[in-house]
Amino acid sequence: MRAALEPYRGTPLVVALSGGADSLALTAAVAFEAPKLDIRARAITIDHRLQDGSAEIAERASAQARALGLDAAVITVQVDGAHPDGPEAAARAARYDALERAADEAGAGPILLAHTLDDQAETVLLGLARGSGAASLQGMAPVTGRRLRPLLDVRRETVREACVAQNLEPWDDPHNLDPRYTRVRVRTTVLPVLETELGPGVAQALARTAEQLREDNEAFAEMIEETIEDIVEHAEAGIAVSVPALAANPAALRHRIIRHVVASEFGVSLTRAQTLEVARLVTDWRGQGPLDLPSCSASRRGNLLSFTAR
Numbered sequence: 603m604r605a606a607l608e609p610y611r612g613t614p615l616v617v618a619l620s621g622g623a624d625s626l627a628l629t630a631a632v633a634f635e636a637p638k639l640d641i642r643a644r645a646i647t648i649d650h651r652l653q654d655g656s657a658e659i660a661e662r663a664s665a666q667a668r669a670l671g672l673d674a675a676v677i678t679v680q681v682d683g684a685h686p687d688g689p690e691a692a693a694r695a696a697r698y699d700a701l702e703r704a705a706d707e708a709g710a711g712p713i714l715l716a717h718t719l720d721d722q723a724e725t726v727l728l729g730l731a732r733g734s735g736a737a738s739l740q741g742m743a744p745v746t747g748r749r750l751r752p753l754l755d756v757r758r759e760t761v762r763e764a765c766v767a768q769n770l771e772p773w774d775d776p777h778n779l780d781p782r783y784t785r786v787r788v789r790t791t792v793l794p795v796l797e798t799e800l801g802p803g804v805a806q807a808l809a810r811t812a813e814q815l816r817e818d819n820e821a822f823a824e825m826i827e828e829t830i831e832d833i834v835e836h837a838e839a840g841i842a843v844s845v846p847a848l849a850a851n852p853a854a855l856r857h858r859i860i861r862h863v864v865a866s867e868f869g870v871s872l873t874r875a876q877t878l879e880v881a882r883l884v885t886d887w888r889g890q891g892p893l894d895l896p897s898c899s900a901s902r903r904g905n906l907l908s909f910t911a912r
Contacts, residue, residue, distance in 0.1 A: 603631040604639075606744075606752035611639045614710040618701055619645040619674070621663030623772035624716035627761035628753055630768055632714060633670035645674040646704045648697045650681050652689075659773050666770060677704060690783065705748065717742055717751045720758040723805035724788045726812050733874075740819055741812035754809070825855060826862050834863065840898065840910035841867045848884045848907065856881060864909060870896040883907055 607615075617632050619625045629645050636643040645667035649660040660676045667674035677700045685692030705713050722741045729738030744751050753761065765772050781787055796804045833847035843863060848856050857877050864872050872880070872895065879893055883902040892901040898909050 603635050603752055606750065607632070607635055607639055607641060610641060610712055612641065613712070614642045614644070614708055615712045615714060616701060616705045616708060616710045617643055617645045617667075617672070617714045618697075618716065619647045619663050619667055620716075620775070621647065621659055621666075621773035622716075622775060622778075623762045623765050624718055624721075624753065624758065626663070626666065626770050626772045627764040628714060628716040629667050629672065630670055630764065630770060631752075633667070633672050636672075643672050644704075644708050644710065645672045646701055647674070647676045648700050649676055649678045650693050650696065651678060652681060652693065653776075662771075663773065675704070690785075702748075712748050712750045714750050714752060716753055716761075718753050718756050718758045718761060719809050720789070720793075720805055722754055722812055723793060723808040724785055726808040727788050727792060728785065736815050736819060739812065740815035741809070743816060757805070822855065822858055826858055829855070829859060830862070833859075835906075837906075837908055837910070840908060842903075842906040842908045845884050845887075845902065845905045845907050853881070856884065864895065864898065867909060868897040868911065870898070872896070880907070 615632075615636075617625070617629050619629050632641075632643050635641075645664065647660045647663045647667075649656050651657075653659075657676075657678075664674040664676050679696040679700045681689070681696050682692045683689075685695065701713050705711075725741045726739055729741070732738060742751055742754065744754055762772070764770075777783065778786060779790065781790070793805060829847075829851070833844040835842050835844075841863060843859070848859065851859070860877055860880050861872050864870060876893075876895055880895070880900045883890060883893070883900060884907060887902055890902070892899045894912070895909075897912060899912050900907065900909050902908075
């Protein structure tokens with residue numbers, strides 16, 4: 603924990619405290635290390651009001667943070683019941699928005715989140731099941747903007763042991779055992795079966811895979827930024843990319859450039875199938891007409907692949 607906090611010496615920070623074992627152990631670790639680094643830490647508990655007794659649960663978590671010597675507060679949020687990605691995504695969006703506001707109000711830099719190695723392994727498996735490519739398999743990064751995840755190399759059982767050792771009383775969210783949620787089924791069924799059938803160490807292997815893929819993705823991102831400067835030009839109502847330059851790149855880089863251009867210019871993500879259809883305008887050109895994509899269309903015009911707003 604000291605190494606994770608050292609770059610933020612003297613900087614106020616916020617710890618996201620749900621009351622569960624993971625976040626309670628993180629809060630205790632921050633309370634121990636922060637004074638040594640001249641860090642003013644504040645624990646923020648978000649009450650989503652989705653369960654009976656949620657206010658009492660949130661206050662109990664906040665009280666434990668104060669007992670550890672931290673400033674602490676509970677923030678009640680309204681969860682969007684019509685969120686297109688379901689209640690879990692709605693609660694997560696509301697929680698992160700509230701944490702960002704709390705950090706801004708406190709003049710804080712980083713926001714510490716208590717995701718563990720087990721959470722990382724579950725995320726990688728979920729990405730694998732969706733078949734959404736290396737971007738989803740790289741899981742959660744240790745640092746995403748101002749969000750820090752210092753427990754990504756720590757097992758869930760270890761943080762529980764830390765709570766027992768410090769006489770902390772974590773709250774066990776019943777949603778974490780509800781098989782209606784895909785992540786819960788991965789946690790309680792899929793990973794244990796893999797550990798039984800393949801031997802111990804599956805979770806660690808998945809976490810290592812995520813780390814390696816993040817390194818690869820960062821390298822690709824640098825290559826794309828350097829390449830785009832030379833092959834992209836602005837066009838009327840859109841953007842255009844040099845066909846010969848795209849064709850000269852390996853397929854993996856070509857596809858990433860296409861996705862990056864569309865995401866940057868129009869704010870949408872292309873599926874694998876859509877990306878391949880656009881790439882055919884480069885590598886398998888037979889006079890095809892424009893392709894309709896989310897928020898834009900793609901067309902071949904001589905040696906230019908043009909993307910225009912719809």
